[in-house]
Amino acid sequence: MTMEFAAHCPWLSDDGPDTDVVMSCRVRLARNLARFPFVSRADEAQRKELCNIARQVVLSSNLAEGVIWVDLNHATARDRQLLVERHLISKNLAEADIPRAVAVSGDETLSVMVNEEDHLRMQLLAPGLRLVELVERINVVDDAIEAKVDYAFSPRWGYLTACPTNLGTGIRLSVMMHLPALKLTSEIDRVRRAAKDLHLAVRGYYGEGSESAGDFYQISNQVTLGSSEQDLLREFDQRVLPRIIEYEQHARRMLVDDNATLLDDRIHRALGTLRSARLLGAEEAMKLLSRLRLGVHLGRLPDLDITAINRLLLQVQPAHLQTYVAADLNSEQLREARATLMRQTLQ
Amino acid sequence: MTMEFAAHCPWLSDDGPDTDVVMSCRVRLARNLARFPFVSRADEAQRKELCNIARQVVLSSNLAEGVIWVDLNHATARDRQLLVERHLISKNLAEADIPRAVAVSGDETLSVMVNEEDHLRMQLLAPGLRLVELVERINVVDDAIEAKVDYAFSPRWGYLTACPTNLGTGIRLSVMMHLPALKLTSEIDRVRRAAKDLHLAVRGYYGEGSESAGDFYQISNQVTLGSSEQDLLREFDQRVLPRIIEYEQHARRMLVDDNATLLDDRIHRALGTLRSARLLGAEEAMKLLSRLRLGVHLGRLPDLDITAINRLLLQVQPAHLQTYVAADLNSEQLREARATLMRQTLQ
Numbered sequence: 001m002t003m004e005f006a007a008h009c010p011w012l013s014d015d016g017p018d019t020d021v022v023m024s025c026r027v028r029l030a031r032n033l034a035r036f037p038f039v040s041r042a043d044e045a046q047r048k049e050l051c052n053i054a055r056q057v058v059l060s061s062n063l064a065e066g067v068i069w070v071d072l073n074h075a076t077a078r079d080r081q082l083l084v085e086r087h088l089i090s091k092n093l094a095e096a097d098i099p100r101a102v103a104v105s106g107d108e109t110l111s112v113m114v115n116e117e118d119h120l121r122m123q124l125l126a127p128g129l130r131l132v133e134l135v136e137r138i139n140v141v142d143d144a145i146e147a148k149v150d151y152a153f154s155p156r157w158g159y160l161t162a163c164p165t166n167l168g169t170g171i172r173l174s175v176m177m178h179l180p181a182l183k184l185t186s187e188i189d190r191v192r193r194a195a196k197d198l199h200l201a202v203r204g205y206y207g208e209g210s211e212s213a214g215d216f217y218q219i220s221n222q223v224t225l226g227s228s229e230q231d232l233l234r235e236f237d238q239r240v241l242p243r244i245i246e247y248e249q250h251a252r253r254m255l256v257d258d259n260a261t262l263l264d265d266r267i268h269r270a271l272g273t274l275r276s277a278r279l280l281g282a283e284e285a286m287k288l289l290s291r292l293r294l295g296v297h298l299g300r301l302p303d304l305d306i307t308a309i310n311r312l313l314l315q316v317q318p319a320h321l322q323t324y325v326a327a328d329l330n331s332e333q334l335r336e337a338r339a340t341l342m343r344q345t346l347q
Numbered sequence: 348m349t350m351e352f353a354a355h356c357p358w359l360s361d362d363g364p365d366t367d368v369v370m371s372c373r374v375r376l377a378r379n380l381a382r383f384p385f386v387s388r389a390d391e392a393q394r395k396e397l398c399n400i401a402r403q404v405v406l407s408s409n410l411a412e413g414v415i416w417v418d419l420n421h422a423t424a425r426d427r428q429l430l431v432e433r434h435l436i437s438k439n440l441a442e443a444d445i446p447r448a449v450a451v452s453g454d455e456t457l458s459v460m461v462n463e464e465d466h467l468r469m470q471l472l473a474p475g476l477r478l479v480e481l482v483e484r485i486n487v488v489d490d491a492i493e494a495k496v497d498y499a500f501s502p503r504w505g506y507l508t509a510c511p512t513n514l515g516t517g518i519r520l521s522v523m524m525h526l527p528a529l530k531l532t533s534e535i536d537r538v539r540r541a542a543k544d545l546h547l548a549v550r551g552y553y554g555e556g557s558e559s560a561g562d563f564y565q566i567s568n569q570v571t572l573g574s575s576e577q578d579l580l581r582e583f584d585q586r587v588l589p590r591i592i593e594y595e596q597h598a599r600r601m602l603v604d605d606n607a608t609l610l611d612d613r614i615h616r617a618l619g620t621l622r623s624a625r626l627l628g629a630e631e632a633m634k635l636l637s638r639l640r641l642g643v644h645l646g647r648l649p650d651l652d653i654t655a656i657n658r659l660l661l662q663v664q665p666a667h668l669q670t671y672v673a674a675d676l677n678s679e680q681l682r683e684a685r686a687t688l689m690r691q692t693l694q
Contacts, residue, residue: 261683265625272623278612336608 009086009108012310016128020297021245023176023216023310026087027134028123029142030161030170034150038162039098039115047099047115053149054114058103061144066106073099078328081319087125089113110141117162118170120145129245131173131237135229165222169229173236174220176205177244180294181251183215184266191217191244198240199223205286214286214313219244252298267295271304275346279332280339285316304346312345356433356455359657363475367644368592370523370563370657373434374481375470376489377508377517381497385509386445386462394446394462400496401461405450408491413453420446425675428666434472436460457488464509465517467492476592478520478584482576512569516576520583521567523552524591527641528598530562531613538564538591545587546570552633561633561660566591599645614642618651622693626679627686632663651693659692 012024032038033053036046055069072080072093080094088111089102100115113121122141124134152160158168166172182188195202203218219241221232255263270291274280293309295301314320321337322329329337359371379385380400383393402416419427419440427441435458436449447462460468469488471481499507505515513519529535542549550565566588568579602610617638621627640656642648661667668684669676676684 261625265686268623268625269620272619273616275623276615276619278608278615339612 009311009314012307012314013127014306014310016126016130018245019128019306021177021179021248022129022241023178024087024125024127025129025131025134025173025175026123026125027131027138028121028172028174029138030118030159030166030172031120031122031142031145032152032160032162033119034152036119039117039119040162044099050119051099051101051114054103054112054120055101057145057148058112061148063103063112063141063144064105064107064110067103067110068106070102070104072096072101078319078322081317082323085314085317085319090116090121092116112141118166129175129237129241131175131233135171135173135233168226169232171229171232172220173232174218175241177217177219177248178215178290178293179217179244179248180215180290181255182248184255185251187247187251188217191247195219195240200236200240213283214290216286216290252294256298263298264295264300267291267300271295271301271346274342277339277342279335280316280342281335282316282318282338285338285342286313289313289316308345312342315341356658356661359654359661360474361653361657363473363477365592366475366653368524368526368595369476369588370525371434371472371474372476372478372481372520372522373470373472374478374485375468375519375521376485377465377506377513377519378467378469378489378492379499379507379509380466381499383466386464386466387509391446397466398446398448398461401450401459401467402448404492404495405459408495410450410459410488410491411452411454411457414450414457415453417449417451419443419448425666425669428664429670432661432664432666437463437468439463459488465513476522476584476588478522478580482518482520482580515573516579518576518579519567520579521565522588524564524566524595525562525637525640526564526591526595527562527637528602529595531602532598534594534598535564538594542566542587547583547587560630561637563633563637599641603645610645611642611647614638614647618642618648618693621689624686624689626682627663627689628682629663629665629685632685632689633660636660636663655692659689662688 016022033050036042036050039047039050042050051071059067059069070079070083072089075083080089083089083102083104084091084094086108088104088108090113093100093102093113093116096115098115100113102114103112104110109125111123111125113123122138122145124138124141126134154160159166159170161167161170179188179191182191192202199222201220201222203220205213205216205218221236227235270288274285274288274292289309289312292301292304293306296304296306296309315324316338318329318334321334321341324341325337363369363371380397383389383397386394386397389397398418406414406416417426417430419436427436430436430449430451431438431441433455435451435455437460440447440449440460440463443462445462447460449461450459451457456472458470460470469485469492471485471488473481501507506517508514508517526535526538529538539549546569548567548569550567552560552563552565568583574582617635621632621635621639636656636659639648639651640653643651643653643656662671663685665676665681668681668688671688672684
């Protein structure tokens with residue numbers, strides 16, 4: 001496989017509802033085939049067969065434009081890392097040593113992971129908050145696949161999944177939120193507590209176990225059992241998220257009203273550092289880009305655009321940087337390449 | 348009195364020996380008049396008389412071009428602070444509430460403080476390391492004054508001074524050194540220890556009790572008794588200072604040789620912050636300007652010149668900033684004015 005280095009992801013554009021706060025949203029379905037054990041209990045031959053079946057089904061189902069099949073066992077470590085950085089596969093799938101694969105649509109909005117925790121994990125990504133649309137679209141994908149395979153399903157429990165938290169609908173709704181103002185005003189902890197009370201998970205930029213680099217928080221439902229897809233969607237999309245969005249927007253207005261000079265100081269220092277540094281770590285880069293994103297959305301950096309910043313958020317990641325310069329880089333070289341990219345892009 | 352806001356001090360120029368490390372040097376003589384008690388033991392009338400005598404002697408002695416007399420009791424607090432920031436009077440003299448004054452030459456290289464710790468404290472300042480020249484010149488000044496007054500002098504102890512550390516020659520030699528590389532490599536503590544062993548004082552930018560803002564260290568002899576002026580001068584100027592200068596220069600070469608990218612990162616981040624910040628404290632400003640000074644002297648910032656940086660080191664101080672904007676500023680406004688000045692100057 002050769003992954004082309006795309007200069008941008010469609011879902012990193014600013015073209016969606018509430019993109020000032022919701023960078024992207026994602027819907028994921030967990031599905032397993034009826035006549036196979038779960039991945040962790042399957043043997044090597046069964047896992048291989050699962051890959052073969054999935055390949056045939058996915059490539060013949062016309063799920064989306066330009067779907068490519070990536071056999072992860074033959075992909076390079078850098079290509080696997082590229083897919084992780086583009087949120088197309090999980091870190092676990094990238095690092096596993098069993099037969100596994102992923103199908104990715106040409107516009108990278110759809111991906112279907114094979115032999116992650118479940119046999120199939122299909123996801124749709126889009127910029128901004130449009131979960132309703134994504135749920136409709138993923139159901140079309142799901143139906144197309146279900147037309148060709150038997151899913152493990154129980155009339156009592158719903159779709160059977162390897163982890164009980166996914167039982168039932170097997171759906172996970174998640175959003176990547178940018179909450180810099182709540183972070184600056186230290187109100188983010190209240191959001192975390194409220195989310196916990198609502199049985200939502202708050203994770204970092206790369207999901208489970210990752211830190212909230214650059215004030216980006218991935219918020220998702222944790223439990224699927226006992227709720228219909230529509231109930232979950234309504235609660236999350238109509239009630240919870242609008243309140244967090246409003247809370248962040250309010251905090252942003254407060255930052256402007258209370259001390260616009262202090263806000264501008266933070267924003268312009270970030271830009272100054274990004275335009276000047278010769279060495280830049282990934283975490284610092286994301287933190288500084290987060291400040292720029294805030295600045296653009298508050299109209300305080302009229303010469304920058306969000307898509308360029310979103311693209312940089314992707315490009316500062318190690319595999320993207322190495323693909324960009326077409327070389328393997330050690331950590332010191334990565335810091336240098338990252339700083340160079342920033343200076344070139346932001347001058 | 349109205350102090351004109353000078354855009355530059357002559358002694359802040361880069362026109363002198365070893366200005367890469369020695370920003371400026373200073374020679375000071377402490378003198379007391381024979382028939383008066385020391386300042387601390389004199390009464391109000393005697394202190395006034397001392398001012399009158401000094402005024403008459405200094406203004407009639409043709410000590411330098413364009414000498415002005417500043418009655419500090421009638422100067423505004425801001426003007427007194429301006430004189431402190433220009434190193435023309437001490438903080439103690441600025442804040443005292445007794446009759447006191449200072450004479451300053453037109454080029455600000457000479458100043459004569461009246462009723463500081465001693466009746467007269469005359470000093471000469473120059474850029475770079477040229478203590479030999481300054482000692483010659485201060486002796487001419489001293490002789491001219493001594494031709495008109497009787498100094499308190501003991502054949503056994505030499506010139507009598509209020510503090511025993513100044514007894515004898517009453518001379519203090521000092522240099523303002525810029526030691527950023529020794530600071531970055533953490534070798535500055537060895538310099539401090541060595542200086543202590545040699546009975547030298549290492550102080551901050553504003554002398555006694557001040558911190559080493561921006562990697563600037565004022566180094567001076569502490570004891571005058573028992574050494575001739577020439578012995579002190581030879582030891583300090585020919586033996587001690589050349590070693591510190593060489594030590595700093597070596598550390599700078601090491602910074603370039605070991606990791607020029609890391610060095611450039613520090614230098615360019617400093618420039619980026621100074622060009623971008625909207626709020627800037629005095630200490631941070633000096634630290635960042637110190638990085639620029641290092642960068643220019645190592646040839647890594649070809650578009651900047653040292654005189655401009657030296658001037659900014661002066662202009663970031665509160666009284667200079669307030670004079671520049673012609674307004675009284677609170678601490679928040681000072682931070683804003685400082686950042687504005689930096690952006691305007693360094694674009």
